[in-house]
Amino acid sequence: MATAAAQQPVPQIVAHRADQRSTGEARGWTSWATTTDHKRIGIMYMVTTFVFFCLGGVEALMLRLQLGAPNNTLVTPQVYNQLFTMHGTTMVFLFVVPMMAGLANYFVPLMIGARDMAFPRLNALSYWLLLAGGIVFYSSIFWNPPEAGWVSFVPLANSVYSPGGGEDAWIYLIHLTGLSSLLGAVNFYATIANMRARGMSWARLPLFVWTILTYSVLLIFALPVIAAAVTMLLAERHFGAHFFDPATGGSPLLWQHLFWFFGHPEVYIMVLPGFGVISEILPVFARKPIFGYKAIAASTVAIAFLGFLTWAHHMFTAPIPEALLVFVMLSSYFIAVPTGVKILNWIATLWRGTVEYRTPLLFCAGAIAIFLIGGISGIFLATFPIDWQVNETYFVVAHLHFVLLGGALMPIFAAIYYWFPKITGRMMSDGLGRVSFALIFLGILTTFLIQHVIGLDGMPRRVYEYPDVGNLALYNLISTIGSFILALGVLVTIVNAARSLRVGAIAGPDPWKANTLEWLPSSPPPVNNFDVVPLVRSAEPMKDIRREVQRRSSAAVPAPGSATVPAGATQVGV
Amino acid sequence: MNRIPRALGHALSTTLAFFTPESGGSPNADNIDSLYKIVLAIALVIFFAVIGGLAYALIRFRARKGATAAQIHGNTRLELGWTVGAAVILVGLAILTFVKLGSIQNPPNSSAGGASLLGEGEGGVLYASADRRLPPNGRSLNIQVVGRQYIWQFVYPGASEPDGLGAPYSYEEMVVPTNTTVTLDIVSSDVVHSWWVPQLGGKFQAVPGYHNYTWFKIEKPGVYAGQCALLCGRGHARMIATVRAVPPAQFEAWLAHQKQLIAQANAAAKVARAKLGSQVGARQVENP
Numbered sequence: 001m002a003t004a005a006a007q008q009p010v011p012q013i014v015a016h017r018a019d020q021r022s023t024g025e026a027r028g029w030t031s032w033a034t035t036t037d038h039k040r041i042g043i044m045y046m047v048t049t050f051v052f053f054c055l056g057g058v059e060a061l062m063l064r065l066q067l068g069a070p071n072n073t074l075v076t077p078q079v080y081n082q083l084f085t086m087h088g089t090t091m092v093f094l095f096v097v098p099m100m101a102g103l104a105n106y107f108v109p110l111m112i113g114a115r116d117m118a119f120p121r122l123n124a125l126s127y128w129l130l131l132a133g134g135i136v137f138y139s140s141i142f143w144n145p146p147e148a149g150w151v152s153f154v155p156l157a158n159s160v161y162s163p164g165g166g167e168d169a170w171i172y173l174i175h176l177t178g179l180s181s182l183l184g185a186v187n188f189y190a191t192i193a194n195m196r197a198r199g200m201s202w203a204r205l206p207l208f209v210w211t212i213l214t215y216s217v218l219l220i221f222a223l224p225v226i227a228a229a230v231t232m233l234l235a236e237r238h239f240g241a242h243f244f245d246p247a248t249g250g251s252p253l254l255w256q257h258l259f260w261f262f263g264h265p266e267v268y269i270m271v272l273p274g275f276g277v278i279s280e281i282l283p284v285f286a287r288k289p290i291f292g293y294k295a296i297a298a299s300t301v302a303i304a305f306l307g308f309l310t311w312a313h314h315m316f317t318a319p320i321p322e323a324l325l326v327f328v329m330l331s332s333y334f335i336a337v338p339t340g341v342k343i344l345n346w347i348a349t350l351w352r353g354t355v356e357y358r359t360p361l362l363f364c365a366g367a368i369a370i371f372l373i374g375g376i377s378g379i380f381l382a383t384f385p386i387d388w389q390v391n392e393t394y395f396v397v398a399h400l401h402f403v404l405l406g407g408a409l410m411p412i413f414a415a416i417y418y419w420f421p422k423i424t425g426r427m428m429s430d431g432l433g434r435v436s437f438a439l440i441f442l443g444i445l446t447t448f449l450i451q452h453v454i455g456l457d458g459m460p461r462r463v464y465e466y467p468d469v470g471n472l473a474l475y476n477l478i479s480t481i482g483s484f485i486l487a488l489g490v491l492v493t494i495v496n497a498a499r500s501l502r503v504g505a506i507a508g509p510d511p512w513k514a515n516t517l518e519w520l521p522s523s524p525p526p527v528n529n530f531d532v533v534p535l536v537r538s539a540e541p542m543k544d545i546r547r548e549v550q551r552r553s554s555a556a557v558p559a560p561g562s563a564t565v566p567a568g569a570t571q572v573g574v
Numbered sequence: 575m576n577r578i579p580r581a582l583g584h585a586l587s588t589t590l591a592f593f594t595p596e597s598g599g600s601p602n603a604d605n606i607d608s609l610y611k612i613v614l615a616i617a618l619v620i621f622f623a624v625i626g627g628l629a630y631a632l633i634r635f636r637a638r639k640g641a642t643a644a645q646i647h648g649n650t651r652l653e654l655g656w657t658v659g660a661a662v663i664l665v666g667l668a669i670l671t672f673v674k675l676g677s678i679q680n681p682p683n684s685s686a687g688g689a690s691l692l693g694e695g696e697g698g699v700l701y702a703s704a705d706r707r708l709p710p711n712g713r714s715l716n717i718q719v720v721g722r723q724y725i726w727q728f729v730y731p732g733a734s735e736p737d738g739l740g741a742p743y744s745y746e747e748m749v750v751p752t753n754t755t756v757t758l759d760i761v762s763s764d765v766v767h768s769w770w771v772p773q774l775g776g777k778f779q780a781v782p783g784y785h786n787y788t789w790f791k792i793e794k795p796g797v798y799a800g801q802c803a804l805l806c807g808r809g810h811a812r813m814i815a816t817v818r819a820v821p822p823a824q825f826e827a828w829l830a831h832q833k834q835l836i837a838q839a840n841a842a843a844k845v846a847r848a849k850l851g852s853q854v855g856a857r858q859v860e861n862p
Contacts, residue, residue, distance in 0.1 A: 077808040149805050155782060156765040156807060161723075246783025252766055253781060286635070287643035295653050317768060317804075318779045319705065319786040329671070333664040340660045341653070343624065348652075350631035352644040357636070365632055372624055376617045379664075383613060383671050385606050385678045388776020389595040392768060392803045456595045458772040460803040463811035 036120035037527060038105050041127050043423065045102025048127075049095050052134055056090035057490065059083045061483055064447075068480035070468035080464035081147040082166070088150030089170060092266065093177045094134050096408045100273040101126070101184050103415055104212040106423065108188060110518035110525060111206045113197025113533040118190035126184040133176030140169035149462060151263070152233070154244040154255045159237040167237065171230045178223045185216035185223075192216075197517070199536035206516045206539070207290060210297045211276030214304045218265045218272075221308070226262035229255065256318060260311040268307040271371075271407030272300060275342060277415045278364045282346055283540075284418075284514045285361035286353030292345040293539055299338035306335040316384040317391050325384050332382035339375055343368060358512075359433030363414035366441045367406050374402025377452065392462075395455030401448045413440065413493060420497065421511050425523040426504030428496050436492035443486025450475045450482075515540040596772030599798045599817075600790035603775045605677040612670060616663065678775075681755045681789035683709045688754035689822040691715055706757070706787045714757040714789065717748065721760070721767030721780035721802065724809030732833060740840070742832035747816045751825035752792050760786040765807065771800030771817055779804060792819040 032040060063083050066074045075083065105123065109116055117123045140146065144164030148157040157167050192213050196205070205213075233255070235241035242248040244255050283290045290296060312320060312328040346368055355361065377399040380386050390396065413436070420428050454475045459466050466472055510519040519542050521530055537544045593614060597607035635641075684691060691713040708714055718729040728748040734740030750756050760769050762780035770777030774790040792798070802813035820828070 077811065081805070081808060081810075147808070153766050153805070156805065161765055161807060251783060253784065287637075288645055289647050291646060292648040292653050295648070317777050319781055319784040321705075326672075330668060333668055336664060337657060337660045341657055344627075344656050345653070347624070347627045347631050348646075348649075350628075350635060352646065353631075353635050354637040354641045354643045355632055355635050365628065368628060369625060372621065372628075376621055379617060379667070380610070380613055383609070383667065385671065385675060385776065386595070386610050386613065388678075388778070389603075389606050389610070389772065391777060392770075453592055456593070458596050458800075460770070460801060462805040463801075465811050 036116075036124045038109050038117045038120065038123060039423075039525065039527075041123050042102050042104075042106030044127055045098055045105055045130070048131055048134070049099040049102060052090050052094035053099070054490075055138070056087050056095055057487060059087035059090065061487060063087065064480040064483040066464060067466070067476050069477070070473045071465055075464070077464045078147065081149075081462070082141075082145040084462060085146045085149050085166075085170075086141075089137070089146070089173065091404075092150060092270070093173060094130075094137070096270045096404070096412075097181060097266075098130050098177070099412055100212075100215065100270070100408075101130075101181065101188075103277070103412075103419070104188060104208075104215075104273065105184075107419065107518050108191060108209055108212055109195070110422075110521070110529055111209050111516050112192065112195060112200060113517050113530060113536065114191060114195040115529055117187050118195060119187050122183050122187055126180045126187065129176050129180035129183070133173045133180065136176060137169050137173035140166050146170040151259060152255075153259075154233065154236070154252050157233060157237075157255075158244065168234070171234050174226060174230045178227050181219050182223045185219035188212050188216040189220070197533045197536050200541075203294070204536055204539045204541075205297075207279035207293070207296055207300075208273070208276035208516075210300055211272045211279075214300050215269050215273050218269045218304050218307070222262045222265040222269070225258055226266075229258035229262070232258075253315075253318060253320070256315050257311070260314045261308075263314065264311040265304075265307045267403070268303055270404060272303065274367070274408040274411030275300070277411040277418075278346060278367060279342075280516065281360045281364045281414055281418055282349045284512050285356045285358055285364075286350045287356070288349065288353045289515075289540060290345070291348035291351070292341075296342055296345055299341050302338040303335060306331060306338070310335060313382055313384075313387070316387045329382055329384050333379070336375065336379060336382075343372060343375075357434075358417075359428070359430050359437060360414045360418035360512075362434060362437045363410050363417065363440075366437060367410035367414065369406070370402055370410060370441070370444055371406030373449075374399055374404075374406055377402065390455055393455035393458070393460050394451040397461050398448045398451035398455065401444070401451075405444050405448075410440070413437075416493065416497070418512070419518075420500065421507030422518060422523045422525070424501060424504070425507050426500050427507050427511060428500040428504060432492055432496040432499075436489050436496065439485055439489030439492060441489075443482050443484075443489050446482025447479050447486055448482070450478045454479070510542065513546075515542050517541050520545065599771070599773035599792055599794075599796075599819075600775055601682065602678045602788075602790060603773055605674055606776060609671065609674045609678075613667060616667065620663070680707055681709045681714060681757060682791060683711050684713065684715075684755045684791070685753040685793075687752070687822065689715060689751040689825055691754070705785070706759070707789070708757065709755050714755040715750065716757045716759060717750070719748075719758050719760045719769050719780065721762040721769065721806070721813075722764050723807050724802070724813040726767075726769070726802070726813065726815045730829060730832070732829060734833065734836065734840075740833075740836055742829055742836060744832070746814065747818055749818050749820060749825060749828050750792065751822035752795050752819050754822065754825075755789060755791045757789045758787065760788070766804055767802045767806045767813065768804035769800075769815070770803040771798050771815060773798045774800070774817060777803045790817075792817070795819050795821060 032044065035041060062075065063080070066072050066080055105117070144166040146152070146162070146166035146169060148162055148167060152167065152170060155161055192205070192209055232241065232243045236243055236245070242250045244250045244252050246252065279290055279296055309331040310328055312324050313332045316325060316328075377395070381390065381396065381399060417428055417433050420426070454472065455461075457470055457472060457475075459472055466476070507523045509522050511523075512519070517534070517536075518525075520534070534541065534545060590611070594607055594610050595603075597603040716731060720727040720729065725745055726748075728744050729738075730742045730744075732742055758769065758778075760778050760780045761784070762782045764782065766782070767780040768777045769780055769788070771790075774792070775788060778786045778788050780786065796819055798817045798819070800815045800817070802810055802815070806813065
């Protein structure tokens with residue numbers, strides 16, 4: 001603490017006892033249930049979505065166990081169909097999208113120097129709607145879970161072919177989580193547009209905040225479409241509507257168009273914030289600025305816009321006009337350009353840096369490699385004559401998992417290791433982190449690389465059993481073993497987090513010597529986030545602050561221990 | 575002496591089969607396979623180049639004592655360069671795809687040894703629509719593929735009565751003549767299914783209310799296996815299909831036999847209806 005000298009460095013970063021919670025903040029479960037503080041809401045989001053992630057993961061392990069041997073009888077076809085429906089729906093609507101919202105909830109206000117979100121009570125409502133959606137959906141397992149896949153095609157999903165209540169539970173999930181996300185999106189947009197610190201122009205906005213801004217706009221445009229579609233399905237199931245019934249002038253293709261018009265932007269909703277996390281973490285651990293800030297920001301917006309033009313590449317095998325086939329193949333090729341640009345910019349960020357192999361960086365590097373594989377398999381799928389062979393097979397399952405695990409899951413884990421110190425005030429174990437990374441990386445490769453071959457060999461997806469022909473038994477066994485390696489890797493991180501809450505090293509405000517404003521206040525931050533919001537002069541405000549503190553304290557009489565980093569923090573790098 | 579190159583060739587093709595889709599039954603499948611191989615070659619080059627760059631950056635620029643990071647913010651020419659480069663590669667792939675597209679989508683004429691086919695208006699193909707593609711001479715063996723939970727039905731030309739009644743049909747196994755262009759008219763009677771025999775080409779959805787079209791032309795007699803490729807319910811995994819290709823004469827004989835069975839069944843039904851009529855009296859059903 002700098003107390004001795006007459007001149008004190010400004011701003012003064014004072015670390016009191018490294019308290020888990022700042023004094024004066026409300027305690028007890030009722031304070032959590034009624035909170036409108038973005039940090040607490042963010043924590044609730046992250047914990048809730050991680051629980052759903054584990055549920056979705058267990059469903060996946062059960063799927064893989066059934067497929068571990070040909071002609072297996074571990075589960076019935078009905079249960080198998082329910083499992084993959086629950087798995088896909090859970091991962092998309094109850095894990096990835098809201099987890100990104102949770103990270104954004106905690107960190108966007110901090111990164112832009114704001115006190116809270118623009119609409120704190122609306123923020124709380126978003127969380128409770130999410131929880132309600134998850135509870136409503138999972139309560140269906142006590143009656144009839146949905147069986148029609150996360151895509152819920154009609155006529156399969158109508159009341160004739162899906163007579164139970166499972167489809168209705170699915171519809172209510174979409175409505176509740178959709179409303180949650182929509183309100184959150186409006187909140188994020190209003191916050192980012194209006195509550196940035198003085199000096200934080202659009203060109204100085206942290207890249208993670210750029211991706212959250214884009215994520216919000218995508219949600220605002222895409223969610224109403226799916227909300228309309230599932231309402232039409234609900235009406236068809238229960239109120240005598242005939243939107244999708246060909247016998248009375250409706251069309252099953254209408255569902256496919258509506259679903260995928262939402263569904264394709266949805267995947268960019270899932271991966272763009274993950275890209276934002278990578279863009280934040282790489283510069284910190286390479287010790288140099290992001291390469292091509294403007295290009296990355298522009299690519300983010302380009303991907304979001306183009307993402308609305310490619311939905312029909314999920315429908316190449318449907319009876320659609322030739323012109324649509326050609327247009328959508330070209331737009332899907334086109335979207336590969338800004339995506340590729342991002343990957344190259346990330347590699348260039350590491351180039352000629354001094355790369356520190358800490359866990360957040362490892363997860364980001366792994367994410368790039370995994371996403372690259374998925375992006376390349378996407379080129380095959382975009383080429384529609386090839387898609388005619390590989391669509392609806394394990395080739396697509398492999399592709400979607402590579403892009404989602406690389407573009408969303410691994411960045412989420414990177415974000416957990418990176419931001420856990422800020423949220424809790426303690427560091428996670430780097431050793432355990434490396435073990436978790438290795439298991440997850442290896443697990444993903446083992447589970448999903450071979451699935452390309454399974455699909456090329458002719459095995460469709462969403463089948464509960466397969467015959468013992470060719471090498472399918474061996475390939476599926478490899479994939480099943482990989483899924484358990486992946487699960488083990490996730491478990492290691494869970495153990496790491498639980499353990500670190502009690503015995504992790506005290507982090508201090510800025511353990512990584514990072515670039516953005518969330519690292520200015522203490523860890524965890526006080527309720528009001530910032531006592532004084534600094535003037536922002538660049539896209540890396542913490543570097544400017546450190547430089548300014550250095551300048552002013554060397555100009556004054558240097559007080560002992562007046563360094564920018566308070567006692568007790570771990571130092572990283574130079 | 576040429577056993578070694580032959581063994582190597584066999585090893586190579588087996589290895590390649592690992593990385594490529596099924597083919598071998600029909601020219602459209604073979605052309606998809608060759609397009610796939612070209613895209614694969616380009617994809618592998620791109621993959622190893624980028625992964626190589628990533629690995630090199632991580633290893634060569636690892637934090638070391640005394641090393642400092644170069645504070646670079648960007649390089650406009652480099653960024654423009656690789657953006658244009660990526661676009662050029664993709665334009666090339668698009669051109670390649672369109673060059674090969676015709677051979678995948680457009681059915682050729684049947685070969686000389688194929689079944690004799692009727693043309694349009696001669697009791698063969700009933701109509702040609704904008705989406706359906708016919709061979710240049712307009713003649714193909716048109717089979718309707720009907721998807722239903724959980725079995726495929728195939729309806730052949732040769733209806734004995736108006737409005738398509740009495741047409742020969744089979745379930746689960748489609749019998750076709752070799753060296754003959756077969757065009758498929760894919761429909762569904764309940765939910766969405768997807769017709770797929772990998773060695774005979776791509777898959778196409780069977781959507782109720784729609785017709786979807788594809789074709790194949792088999793040179794080698796044999797049985798080609800496939801299955802429904804879009805979730806259609808609990809029995810989806812068991813909705814298999816096979817295509818049995820036989821010499822044209824054998825196909826004609828089989829088809830004639832199917833028609834004969836239908837004729838016999840119709841005759842027996844007529845007798846049964848008459849008997850029922852005489853027993854029940856006035857309350858007869860005209861067309862059971």
